[in-house]
Amino acid sequence: MEPFLNPVLQGKPPQPLLVVISGPSGVGKDSVLMRMRELGFPFHFVVTANSRPQRPGEIDGVDYHFVTAERFREMIDNDELLEWAEVYGQYKGIPKSEIRQAMASGRDVILRINVDGAATIKRLAPEAVFIFLAPASLDELRHRLMLRRTESPEEVERRLAMVADELAQLPNFDYVVINHADRLDEAVGQIRAIISAEKARVYPRRVIL
Numbered sequence: 157m158e159p160f161l162n163p164v165l166q167g168k169p170p171q172p173l174l175v176v177i178s179g180p181s182g183v184g185k186d187s188v189l190m191r192m193r194e195l196g197f198p199f200h201f202v203v204t205a206n207s208r209p210q211r212p213g214e215i216d217g218v219d220y221h222f223v224t225a226e227r228f229r230e231m232i233d234n235d236e237l238l239e240w241a242e243v244y245g246q247y248k249g250i251p252k253s254e255i256r257q258a259m260a261s262g263r264d265v266i267l268r269i270n271v272d273g274a275a276t277i278k279r280l281a282p283e284a285v286f287i288f289l290a291p292a293s294l295d296e297l298r299h300r301l302m303l304r305r306t307e308s309p310e311e312v313e314r315r316l317a318m319v320a321d322e323l324a325q326l327p328n329f330d331y332v333v334i335n336h337a338d339r340l341d342e343a344v345g346q347i348r349a350i351i352s353a354e355k356a357r358v359y360p361r362r363v364i365l
């Protein structure tokens with residue numbers, strides 16, 4: 157295949173990126189995304205489907221497409237999902253329609269999924285940019301999950317028990333960003349810098365999905 161030079165060299169718009177943000181539960185993936193939205197980052201945020209009940213403050217169609225487990229199984233049977241997994245006992249998945257719409261938007265696409273989901277996307281779209289959001293420590297992660305008060309103490313421990321395996325998958329990622337306590341904007345800034353650097357590549361990544 158011909159090497160694909162950065163289109164900006166011909167005065168054309170840059171190649172849109174598919175950016176996958178992953179990391180352990182409670183590390184701050186949703187907080188990072190929310191902050192990016194607040195700051196008006198011009199990205200297309202992929203809304204994934206979820207069979208768990210809505211948490212207070214979550215908005216259907218913004219945070220997730222909340223569906224019943226029955227509807228989710230129907231989506232699996234109808235091959236409507238690019239990727240799906242049972243995450244902490246609930247179905248999560250990326251509707252194909254969502255990702256296609258996103259890729260056609262011409263904007264950079266941001267996707268947040270768990271670490272296993274990121275491995276699946278790596279197989280399907282190896283040219284995506286994979287960012288691992290990491291906590292400064294396990295204690296910090298526990299503290300955040302406890303403070304969020306959306307899971308029982310047992311559920312918090314179940315999520316923490318998976319962190320070692322999740323960290324073991326770090327070598328499959330392109331970048332790691334530490335979301336330090338009370339320094340959310342720093343993490344967001346680093347992600348923005350990664351995206352800027354990726355845009356400046358002589359040979360940009362091209363995702364074909």
Ligand SMILES: Nc1ncnc2c1ncn2[C@@H]1O[C@H](COP(=O)(O)OP(=O)(O)OP(=O)(O)O)[C@@H](O)[C@H]1O
Pocket residue numbers: 179180181182183184185186187188300301303304335336337338339340
């Ligand atoms: N830098 C930070 N400093 C302090 N608290 C934070 C920071 N980032 C996020 N939090 C808090 O940590 C908790 C977990 O964050 P969030 O829900 O964004 O994590 P998540 O990675 O999306 O979790 P999950 O994978 O379970 O959906 C929230 O209460 C959030 O307000």
Ligand SMILES: Nc1nc2c(ncn2[C@@H]2O[C@H](COP(=O)(O)O)[C@@H](O)[C@H]2O)c(=O)[nH]1
Pocket residue numbers: 179180181185204205208239240241243244248249250268269270271272273274
């Ligand atoms: N593999 C996938 N994981 C997903 C998807 N959408 C969200 N997630 C991840 O699930 C966990 C738990 O989320 P919670 O909101 O119930 O706490 C979290 O890490 C999400 O990022 C998906 O489509 N596929």
